[in-house]
Amino acid sequence: MTNLEKYTNVFAEIFGISEKQIEKLKYQDIKQWDSVGHMTLIAKLEETFDIMMDTEDIIGLSSFEKGKEIMAKYGIEIK
Amino acid sequence: MIKFNTVLEKHPFCMLKQEKTLFLNETLKQLTLFHYKNCDKYKKILDSLDFNPNAIDNYYNIPFLPVSLFKELDLLSVNRNDVFKIMTSSGTTGQAVSKIYLDKTTAVNQQKILVKIVSDFIGSSRIPMLIIDSPSVIKDRANFSARGAGILGFSIFGTDITYALDDNMKINISAIENFLEKHKTKQILLFGFTFMIWQHFYKELKKLNNKIDFSRSMLIHGGGWKKLINESVSRKEFKKALKDICGLTKVYDYYGMVEQTGCVYMECEYEHLHSSIFSDVITRRYNDFSSCNIGEKGIVQVVSILPQSYPGHSLLTEDEGIILGEDDCPCGRKGKYFQILGRLGNAEIRGCSDTYAAKFR
Numbered sequence: 001m002t003n004l005e006k007y008t009n010v011f012a013e014i015f016g017i018s019e020k021q022i023e024k025l026k027y028q029d030i031k032q033w034d035s036v037g038h039m040t041l042i043a044k045l046e047e048t049f050d051i052m053m054d055t056e057d058i059i060g061l062s063s064f065e066k067g068k069e070i071m072a073k074y075g076i077e078i079k
Numbered sequence: 080m081i082k083f084n085t086v087l088e089k090h091p092f093c094m095l096k097q098e099k100t101l102f103l104n105e106t107l108k109q110l111t112l113f114h115y116k117n118c119d120k121y122k123k124i125l126d127s128l129d130f131n132p133n134a135i136d137n138y139y140n141i142p143f144l145p146v147s148l149f150k151e152l153d154l155l156s157v158n159r160n161d162v163f164k165i166m167t168s169s170g171t172t173g174q175a176v177s178k179i180y181l182d183k184t185t186a187v188n189q190q191k192i193l194v195k196i197v198s199d200f201i202g203s204s205r206i207p208m209l210i211i212d213s214p215s216v217i218k219d220r221a222n223f224s225a226r227g228a229g230i231l232g233f234s235i236f237g238t239d240i241t242y243a244l245d246d247n248m249k250i251n252i253s254a255i256e257n258f259l260e261k262h263k264t265k266q267i268l269l270f271g272f273t274f275m276i277w278q279h280f281y282k283e284l285k286k287l288n289n290k291i292d293f294s295r296s297m298l299i300h301g302g303g304w305k306k307l308i309n310e311s312v313s314r315k316e317f318k319k320a321l322k323d324i325c326g327l328t329k330v331y332d333y334y335g336m337v338e339q340t341g342c343v344y345m346e347c348e349y350e351h352l353h354s355s356i357f358s359d360v361i362t363r364r365y366n367d368f369s370s371c372n373i374g375e376k377g378i379v380q381v382v383s384i385l386p387q388s389y390p391g392h393s394l395l396t397e398d399e400g401i402i403l404g405e406d407d408c409p410c411g412r413k414g415k416y417f418q419i420l421g422r423l424g425n426a427e428i429r430g431c432s433d434t435y436a437a438k439f440r
Contacts, residue, residue, distance in 0.1 A: 027187075028163055028183045028186075031220070034163075034164065034220055035164075035186070035190070035231050035232075036217055036220050036231060037220075039231065039234050039235070039240070043240070046238070052205065052238060053205075054203065054204075054205075055194050055198065055203055055205065055235050055236065056194075056203075058235055059187075059190060059191055059194060059235070
């Protein structure tokens with residue numbers, strides 16, 4: 001599985017939504033991505049890519065796209 | 080409105096009195112004008128006091144709403160469609176709960192400011208975290224209790240977030256032991272509410288024979304002392320009891336309320352609660368609400384630059400406190416530092432809000 005597939009799967013699994021919805025998704029766009037969902041998402045991303053994010057990046061991860069940039073900071077190329 | 084990004088670049092305890100006063104005068108004036116324009120009920124309140132928000136020259140003069148007003152009235156300064164989350168107080172003082180309406184911007188700012196403030200005390204690296212509460216507290220996601228909001232807000236500092244109590248508030252010893260085993264050599268963050276810690280953690284640990292070692296941990300707790308005062312447990316006894324039962328020595332209280340989530344007042348190593356540049360504490364005299372001097376006991380007023388979706392930027396609490404000093408705490412943090420003495424007999428304050436509420440319903 002590519003990193004992009006893994007990354008997309010995390011969102012799909014945590015929020016229970018389709019891939020099509022995911023691409024443009026931003027924090028708080030859907031009910032599931034609230035502060036509770038956010039912490040679940042972070043935990044799952046950290047587990048999937050075996051990283052530990054800084055608090056600033058946790059707050060900064062405000063969209064599916066933005067998350068890709070943040071993953072790159074931890075050496076994870078989402079492609 | 081306030082440019083939060085520039086505010087956020089500042090160190091949370093960097094401003095001396097003069098600079099902070101200028102900053103709060105300007106910011107809180109803007110907020111007052113914003114709420115005056117966008118919240119009918121708030122406007123009526125200020126109008127009835129003959130208060131002109133354009134004339135604000137000092138934030139001490141901005142009217143304060145009693146916190147209990149949020150139990151009586153739906154107060155919001157944004158369109159209902161923009162309300163993303165409603166937070167409620169835990170309602171320990173009666174049946175009515177406060178309802179705080181959050182839009183996305185306010186909710187995000189709350190989290191950002193919380194991180195800024197708390198990081199200054201515990202550092203910015205995340206550590207394994209044990210929450211002394213039940214996971215059921217955050218199950219209803221659209222309606223957050225004060226407890227749920229606190230737990231979530233602080234969760235950002237944790238990794239491997241584990242709950243020490245089960246859904247029925249029973250202590251989960253095997254979960255705690257597994258957690259400690261996994262993080263044997265690391266510092267651990269414990270978080271919880273003062274009474275829950277006492278009732279469901281300390282008392283249960285006391286019943287057990289096997290000693291659990293939390294000597295590498297630090298505990299952050301909040302939520303007030305009211306119930307413990309009823310059980311005649313003082314701060315000193317609380318700390319000593321935790322040290323005796325599980326070796327916990329780093330115990331830090333914080334003061335905060337759901338009506339001003341994000342702007343917490345953390346206790347430093349000298350047992351002083353600190354106000355950051357994002358908020359301030361003013362104590363007021365009982366007879367005429369004039370502001371107290373340093374060292375004089377009074378009713379606590381809190382102001383915060385965070386509330387944008389609801390007019391909660393200047394509130395009179397139901398707590399008594401003393402400002403201990405300003406800009407000169409030995410810990411080095413600037414701003415006021417203070418102590419909370421406990422709850423007021425809340426008859427006067429309730430009376431006050433009842434009058435308000437009756438007027439503006």
